[in-house]
Amino acid sequence: MSDIQLPIVITKEGCSHCKEFKAWMKENELPYVEKDIDDEEFVQQLLNDPNFVGMFCDKEGCVVNTPVIMWKGKYWFKELWGISGFRKKEAQKIFKDLFKLKA
Helix, strand or coil, rough: CCCCCCCCCEEEECHHHHHHHHHEEEECCCCCCCECCCCCCHHHHHHCCHHHHHHHHECCEEEECCEEEECEEEEEEECCCEECCCCCCHHHHHCCCHHHHHH
């Protein structure tokens, strides 16, 4: 498993969606790394990532709803959350490679 890059779950304190997502990952025994959006060093890394800036920032600044998941060079948020809440089936598709590791 050391060859597999783990998803990074960007969270913030008091975020109910973050808690729900992490509980789902734990329930499914899927590994991840958690990063806090309030960690200034980590935010500087994000601001140096053109993919992040292109997705979350414009000339007026950056807006990030948490949790955001960094996985395989992409950022995931709106694919995982809809008007009806957490999209578990979509999450299963996105993290299918992690599910395969468990088998």
